[in-house]
Amino acid sequence: MIIFIEERPVVISSYTALFAKEGVSVTGFLSDDFSEWIADISETDLSAVEAVLLGNCENRVELSRKICKNGSFPVLAISDSLSLEQTLELFQVGMDDVLRKPMHVREILARVAAIRRRMRKDSVRESTAIEVGPIRVFNDGRDPKINGRELSLPRRERRILEYLVNNHNKRMSKSQIFNSVYGIFNDEVEENVVESHISKLRKKLKSQLGYDVIDSKRFMGYRLVFQN
Secondary structure (H helix, E strand, C coil), X not given: CEEEECCCHHHHHHHHHHHHCCCCCEEEECHHHHHHHHHCCCHHHHHCCCEEEECCCCCHHHHHHXXXXXXXXXXXXXXXCCCHHHHHHHXXXXXXXXXXCCCCHHHHHHHHHHHHHHHCCCCCCCCCCXXXXXXXXXXXXXXXXXXXXXXXXXXXXXXXXXXXXXXXXXXXXXXXXXXXXXXXCCCXXXXXXXXXXXXXXXXXXXXXXXXXXXXXXXXXXXXXXXXX
């Protein structure tokens, strides 16, 4: 899930639709609403946040400080126009990247993925993707590769696989996976849809690898387990 902070609802709606085409859930906030939300956010909800995009708002620098202080996720500023002074100030308060429109959402996803790779202590800096065992994901809209061969997946299954790979050293609960893929405020889709997606994904991965790579435990969640 990506958080987008912007004062213009029409811009939030536009970006939400564009990211949805890539299978990425976006939750939009006005700046005041976001400040109230992040002050009371639970660790479970916070773990579902993949990145924060900061659009146009009056208290941009102050809000940037608050965001960078409260989370360990990529934070990027997006604006119609920025002066050099504003850009430098945003970097000084901890912004990971500063972007000017127009910019394709897949480029934004690629930048987020690059920042996340640098944040990962066990990542290889020169890598252009995240690779765990025989699975390679890109986090930018491209399909994954299994043993070097591209596997075409529906966008929700692809996002779930990316989430499991990005968190391969942890067991992720159904709620965490749902929040990441559908967003924490989505009440139009039942959480049990995750089980259906994972069942289909499990079969496709098993057909490629010859064994079941997704280990599940009741009440505990899912994780990737590879055979030697």
